Amino acid sequence: MPTDPQTSGAGLLPSLWDEAHAASLDEPGRLLYRSNLLGADKRITNYGGGNTSAKVVEKDPLTGKDVTVLWVKGSGGDVGTMKRDGFATLYQDKLEALKSLYRGVEHEDEMVGYLPHCTFALNPRAASIDTPLHAYLPYPHVDHMHPDAVIAIAATATSRELTREIFGEEIGWLPWRRPGFQLGLDLSDFARRHPDAKGVVLESHGLFTWGETARDCYETTLRIINRAISHLADRTAGMAAFGGVRTGAMEAEARRAAAARLMPEIRARIGQDERKIGHFDDSAAVLEFVGSAELGRLAPLGTSCPDHFLRTKIRPLVLDFDPASGNIDRVVSGLNEAIAAYRADYARYYESCRRPDSPAMRDPNPVVYLVPGVGMITFARDKATARIAGEFYVNAINVMRGAEAIGSYQGLPEQEAFDIEYWLLEEAKLQRMPKPKAMAGRVAFITGGGGGIGRATAERLAGDGACVVLADIDAEALEAARSDLAGRFTADMVRTVSLDVTDEAAVLKGFADASVEYGGLDILVSNAGISSSAPIETTELSMWNRNVDILATGYFLVSREAFRLFRRQQLGGAVVFIASKNGLAASPNAAAYCTAKAAEIHLARCLALEGADAGIRVNVVNPDAVLQGSKIWTGEWREQRAAAYNMAPDELEEHYRKRSMLKRSVLPSDVAEAVAFLAGDASAKSTGNIVNVDAGNAQSFTR
Template identity: 50%
Template sequence: MSTTHPTVAALLERAHRLGADPRNTNYAGGNASCKSTASDPVTREDTELMWVKGSGGDLGTLTEAGLAVLRLDRLRALVDVYPGVDREDEMVAAFDYCLHGKGGAAPSIDTAMHGLVDAAHVDHLHPDAGIAFATAAEGEALTKECFGDRVVWVPWRRPGFQLGLDIAKIKAANPQAIGVILGGHGITAWGDTSPECEARSLEIIRNAHAFIDARGAAEPLGTLLEGYGPLPEAERRARAAALAPVVRGLASTDVAQVGHFTDDDAVLDFLAREKHPALVALGTSCPDHFLRTKVRPLVVDLPATAPLADVVARLRELHTAYREEYQAYYSRHATADSPPMRGADPAIVLVPGVGMFSFGKDKQTARVAGEFYLNAINVMRGAEAISTYAPIPESEKFRIEYWELEEAKLRRLPAPKPLATRVALVTGAGSGIGKAIAMRLAAEGACVVVADLNEDAASAVADEIRHGIGADVAVSVRTDVTDAGQIAAAFDAAALAFGGVDMVVNNAGLSISKPLLQTDEADWDLQHRVMARGSFLVAKAAAKIMIDQGMGGDIVYIASKNAVFAGPNNVAYGAAKADQAHQVRLLAAELGAHRIRVNGVNPDGVVRGSGIFAGGWGAQRAAVYGVPEEKLGEYYAGRTLLKREVRPEHVAAAVLALTGGDLSLTTGLHIPVDAGVAAAFLR
């Protein structure tokens, strides 16, 4: 039976409805609160409490654990000790002394706004239509024209205790008002009940939309620029796949990033309009936007029809200029107590005719950054429709971007996993060893492309990763490694999903066990096409994308102890594995100059969970050794020094050891994972 307070339950339901619609607010943007009484567990007396979304949470997925819980008497008492706007950041630390019990989530900077406003329920949201009013040059007059006296204009002020005091004062002076437009920021609404508060929030958003639609200019972003319109879809996405590794490498100059690509119609139209260069230069305004998108994006100043080589060359020039400009921006505004510069690379890169690349510390962050810049485009369009887009000053943006309170939020984040920011493509990942590798790499922080000849199996593994680890971290692609075209398509899928590839595991394979005289040319050719030729083709495609990125990388071959050990009735398979094993050495020697490491893993026969063994290889090998097929694993274990059976997860652990960072200076190595087969010792 749930013990959730009824008022809190209503708050969570309201938050989920508001947060589910991107017209109301963006991911992790805004917050909502409620006030009620609850029994103090010590005194048993009713105590006035406030529940408010904590720092870093998301309205659409908010849970009770994501709420900060504070005593209202103590929160209101802070007004008497408030030292003034020059020291208002100190008030955030004071919130900890207002917590009820363990307090729940960490209170956000907006806690004062919710606590000081005299209303049982408060919503603070970042709807595109509302921010269009908030960033319009004539925003105050337009607010009056649109809403009359039901919504009051609040001039820009950085979020904090003083803004809470300002809004509380405005509400007290305007009893007819249902909410406010916060200049440069968003909206806040309130109500005596949760339904009333929600209805008022939606009224403000709905009326803002209607006003823009009715009053707005027909082409607020200007006329179309010749040559800047969207390329045809197939050509557009092919160009995006070719550009993505280059752009990701540039965006990772200071810190490795994961990428996201979108060719949303609104982005393509924005980049085709005459006003886009000037609007891009002005940057975003809402704090939630530029905290994720940086102060402004990098935009390519070439038409969509420009040759690809020219776009790449121009990107490199613009990236150098962007870094210089960002360093100058930091130098203009940094003070002695400012946090160090976090990195000078862009978070958003815009390419006319192609779309938008966005970057972050993981796939979700990269995707959300792109969503925020799409919000910013909608805001610019709305503001230009009814006025002129006029974001807050650059100095104010810097104060928020390099705010100590934002630094504190970053410090609360958990330490990154070993493979954070890395993108892996695993062939033969629909079952057995490949599946175990894909699952382990994803669990250690990597984004994973699950490639397999069996499309359904690949999709099932990707679904398992998404459901168990994270919705953004895996994609699947059908890949026949004997087909260079399908391999190219797999790497294109990786580039469009994650920006590129850092790790490739050559695992796809099959086995046919026959004596020499029964091994025909088709047996030989099939095994060499899949393993020797297939791994060569995959490695070649991997090297191309890794060199374009300029970030180094890892190529791992799942070879076999049979690359070294001479067993009976195994000539085609053993020879193909020996070919793979020497590819490791050859490519390690060739690709080291690009910081691409090439290593191998030599497993013993992996019986349990193996697609190869289940497909007939197990029965064939059991017949060779004269044991029942169900005893084959025990037979293999019995001939090893450790008397242990090798399983898929053991091979996956070796791949992680090679790629997880501790062996960063190791290349050209084969790791045996065979429980000790003396005949397969490397010499």
């Protein structure tokens, strides 16, 4: 697992190289092994950042002769998690031949179009713009990493002098240049003029290192980074970071409460054109920075490394909050003005830096929000992107801390930053990205999430790109559902809350937790349920109350909280109640259950009336006899219903199938399909409806 940069501290990087394992691999295998080792520690490089390469002798499939092939991380990959197919492979001699076609730095972008012509063995992996940076270095193995400790040196006003002071002649220095063909030639020229050097620091960017073998290259990379870590540790010992503390951090619970209050309000203001998913980080590194005396000076300087600001935008938005007063409402009331000012400044940045052929201005909203005493909030089009943006800004914080300790931090000039952000090659990469799924950017809260219908619904919505919050009172079932869904859709897309829907305080906390995890809410699937069966004369008051508490009061409590969030966000919302055929059609020996289900349906009708003015749609799915995967159909309830029909419990499912008009069993996935329709845009003009998923039952026809 990746090492957390916030907890790893200034400890030196250990070599994890296993020579016995490496010896069992071929050369591309050792390249992959080295890459994964380097990418596993965020002190070495951030997610998706940096690249690695090896020049390997292979048999040409056309001629059968030995040729040198450049294996280099392909476009868009991540060295820490990539597989062997993540490398582009190119004929080295063809890459060398490209030099004769080069028309100068003003035309360097056209060289990217030639890279596919150099492909070896029809490899479909696209080569990245960094390919020339590796191709033209005269060494078999090359690493390009973005270590915080080295970028801290590279991002100081005196980075050239510091590089010489710390590394001597072993590591050179090159001034800032956008990655591309010319930088590849610059690196080649440096290596020719400095044959004893082991690498180069790129101003405001990162580190290149090289070696004759995979192990040599890996260990050189670690050694150089460790030297930077040690230097920074020596210089910062006993020093107050960022000018010392200006604003103390609130207690952890208060920080989460503030984030839960702020995040839906931010989402309301930035999600009108494209819904956003949020991420909250109150780690020690973040709290140190947002509470520091130098926050106001450093934050506007923006980030330096291109990988950082491509994820975070050039600078964050600092929200004016005083934890001592605790008046978060004042921050909320000022959000319109703060975000409008950020947008205006971003438009100024775009207009003042744009080129004649620049792409149109992209979303001008902030990605990173810094809140003194509380932490950092990030928003993006999906959870992974929001989380990774936060991780990148933590990298930027670490860079600023180190740079300020040894000199003065400097971000990239706006024009240089713009030329990276709106680079036509970067725009082409964005245009190649797949279109978002139908429910991307949406958050669904599902009660009864550990049961059959809840799990199936979560799987269906996550499959369409929604983030899902599973709420259930059954901790074991909840964890099983979380583990299953995380394995299918990644851990970013699923969260859980332990929730008794009859407990008002627990409901409030559950929705607050969802807001902190994802920034807000778009869909409520109210599905928590129980079952009971008894003739009216033997129905205990406790049984009656339990049905009403869970199936009526519980649905009221979660709906009320969802409505509060929906109205604050001003983005509309979708509520789907999982009721029952029994809410419309009476059944023997189930008065408490049927009555509570009827109450659910009528509550939904009332809420459909109340929510329409805010774009909140409320609809009902009425299943019948969903036995597979259902917790309520285990044990006593199954036996009671079987007894009511004078049959054995094992005969019940077949009885319900035959009883239906269509003679088909109803599965959790069938119910989930109806929920997905009612929660999605396909039913955008539908509210107050009931969809029966019962294989046909004339008694439950709604008209």
